[in-house]
Amino acid sequence: MTHAPQLRIPATYMRGGTSKGVFFRLQDLPQAAQVVGPARDALLMRVIGSPDPYGKHTDGMGGATSSTSKCVIIAKSDVPDHDVDYLYGQVSIDTAFVDWSGNCGNLSSAVGPFAIANGLVDASRIPRDGTAVVRIWQANIGKTIVAHVPVSNGEVQETGDFELDGVTFTAAEIQLEFLDPSDEGEGGGAMFPTGNLVDDLEVPGVGTLKATLINAGIPTIFLNAAELGYSGTELQPAINDDKAALAKFEAIRAHGAVRMGLIAKVEDAATRQHTPKVAFVAPAQDYVASSGKHIAASEIDLHVRALSMGKLHHAMMGTAAVAIGTAASIPGTLVNLAAGGGAITDKGREAVRFGHPSGTLRVGAQAQRVDGQWTVTKAIMSRSARVLMEGAVRVPADSF
Template sequence: MPHIPQLRIPATYMRGGTSKGVFFRLQDLPQAAQVPGPARDALLMRVIGSPDPYAKHTDGMGGATSSTSKCVIISKASVPDHDVDYLYGQVAIDKAFVDWSGNCGNLSSAVGPFAIANGLVDPARVPRDGIAVVRIWQANIGKTIIAHVPVADGQVQETGDFELDGVTFPAAEIRLEFLDPSDEGEGDGAAAGMFPTGNLVDELDVPGVGSFTATLINAGIPAIFLDAAELGYCGTELQAAINDDAAALARFEAIRAAGAVRMGLIATAAEAATRQHTPKVAFVAPAQDYVSSSGKHIAAGEIDLHVRALSMGKLHHAMMGTAAVAIGTAASIPGTLVNRAAGGGERESVRFGHPSGTLQVGAQARLVDGQWTVTKAIMSRSARVLMDGAVRVPGDTV
C-alpha cells in the first residue's frame, strides 16, 4: 500500500495550573480542522492518542488522565475589546469523543502567555518589564477571562517563586479574573442562571441510588456540591480511596447524570455520556487536619473547608480551575453547602483543602432583586512551556 507521510502541525505543549495540554493557533491547523466538526475532533483525538482501550496514551501526547488529555485552539479575538479567542477541547481517553461543553480553568492560565509569545497580542500592549493584561474570550461558554501575565525583558516570565499545590516546581504567578462567571453564557455549557433550580440547596433524587442534599450551581462551570458525611466520607480522601472503588465511581456518575438533568443541561440521564466534562461533582466537609498526597501535613487552621472533586469520572489529583471558581462563588453565598462547610457567614475569599494541598480563590457575590450574581472570581495560577515545535499525526487523520 502507498505510504502516507505524517502531517507536521505547529504546536506548543504547555502546563497551565495543574493541567497540561497541546496548544494550537487556529491558522496552523489543517484547513478541514479550522472549523468545528468531525475533522477537527479526529485530529485532536489523534494528537492526544484517543480512543485508547489501554488507557495509556502511549501513541499520543495525552497523559491518560482528565488533567492531561486536553487541547486548546487560540485565534485572534472574534469579539470587540478582547485579544484572543480561547477554545478548549477535553478529549475522552477510551472513547472517540471530544467534549466542547465547558472551560478548563487551569489551562486558562496558559492562554495569555501563549498569545503573547505567538504574536496574537498587540506588541504595544506588552510592556518590556511588568504585567501584560490579556483579555481572553472563552469561546466554549461565551465568557471573559482577564490574565495578568508577568513580562521580563520583553518576554513572558515563566520562572519564579510562586508555589501551587499539585505542581512540583515553583514558577511565575499569573493572576486570573473570571468576569461574570455566573451569568448565562453563549456556549453549550450554559445553564440558566447561577442556581438553575432557583434554590441554594436541593434534594437531588438519583434513581436506583438514593436522595442527596446538593447545591447545584453554575459559576465558572456547572457543578454539583454534596455533603461528604452524607456520602459516608470524611472529606480528606485522596485519589485511591475513590478511584479504586468502582461502586463509588458508578454512584458519583449516577449523581452527575441526575444533577445534569435537574440543572437543565441534558434532557435525560442517558445523555450524560455525551457530556463528560460537565457538570462537575464535588463533596465538601468542614476543615480538619489531613495529610496531602505529597505527604505534607496541613492543619485545620490553615483552611476553611475541604473539597474533593471528580473530573471525567475520577477524583481529581488537585482541583480544576473552573471548579475552584464555583467553590469560591458558592462559599461567598450564605446557605449553600459550600458556605456551610466553611463555617457560614459572608466572605469574599476562601481557602480549601484538596488532595494535593490548598488553594485560595476569591469571589464577589451580591444579591440583586432576589437573585444572586457574582461579578468576578479571582485566583492565581502559573504556566510554563514544556515543549514547542510541531506535533505529528498520520496524514490520513483529516
C-alpha cells in the same frame, strides 16, 4: 501498498495550573480542522492518542488522565475589547469523543503567555518589564477572562517563586480574573438553575441527597461528604480504586445534569462527560496531602474533593475552584455551610481557602444580592504556566 505520510503541525505543549495540554494557533491547523466538525475532533483525538482501550496514551501526547488529555485552539479575537479567542477541548481517554461543553480554568493560565509568545497580542500593549494584561474570550462558554502575565525583558516570565499545590516546581505567578462567571446560558441561564441554594436530589439506586447545583465557572453539583460516607479528606485511591463509588458518582452526575437542565435525559450524560462536575465538601480538619505534607485545619476553611471525567481529580480544576469560591461566598449553600456559614447579608464571603488532595488553594469571589437575587461579578485566583516543549506535533495524514 502506499501509506499516508505524517503531517507536521506547529504546536506548543504547555502546563497551565495543574493541567497540561497541546496548544495550537487556529491558523496553523490543517484547513479541514480550522472549523468546527468531525475533522477537528478526529485530529485532536489523534494528537492526544485517543481513543485508547489500554488507557495509557502511549501513541499520543495525552497523559491518560483528565488533567492531561486536553487541547487548546487560540486565535486573534473579533470580539470587541478582547485580544484572543480561547477554545478548549477535553479529549476522552477511551472513547472517540471531544467534549466542548466547558472551560478549563487551569489551562486558562497558559492562554495569555501563549498568546503573547505567538504574536497574537498587540506588541504595543506588552511592557518591557512589568505585567501584560491579556483579555481572553472563552469561546466555549462565552465569557471573559483577564490574565495578568508577568513580563521580563519584553518576554513572558515563566520562572519565579510562586508555589502551587499539585505542581512540583515553582514558577511565575499569573493572576486570573473570571468576569461574570455565573449564567452560562444553560439550565435556564441562572446561577442556581433550580432557583434553590440547596436541593433534594433524587438518584435511583443511591438515594436522596442534599445538593447545591450551581452554574459558575463550570456547572457543578456540590454534595456533603458525610452523606456519601466520606470524611472529605480522601485522596485519589480511596475513590478511583472503588468502581462502585465511581459508578455512584456518575449516576449522581447524570441525574444532577438533568435537574440543572443541561441534558434532557440521564442517558445523554455519556455525550457530555466534561460537565457538570461533581464535588463533595466537609468542614476543615487536619489531613495529609498526597505529597505527604501535613495540613492543619487552621490553614483552611473547608475541604473539597471533585471528580473530572469520571475520576477524582489529583488537585482541583480551575473552573471548579471558581464554583467553590462563588458558592462559598453565598450564605446557605452547602459550600458556605461547610466553611462555617455566615450571616445573611447582601455581601457574601470574599475569599475562601480550601483543602484538596494535593494541598490548598485560595480563590476569591465578588458576590452580592440585588433584589433578592445573588450575582457574582468576578472570581479571582492565581496559577502559573510554563512551556514544556514547542515545535510541531506529528499525525498521520489519513487520521482526520
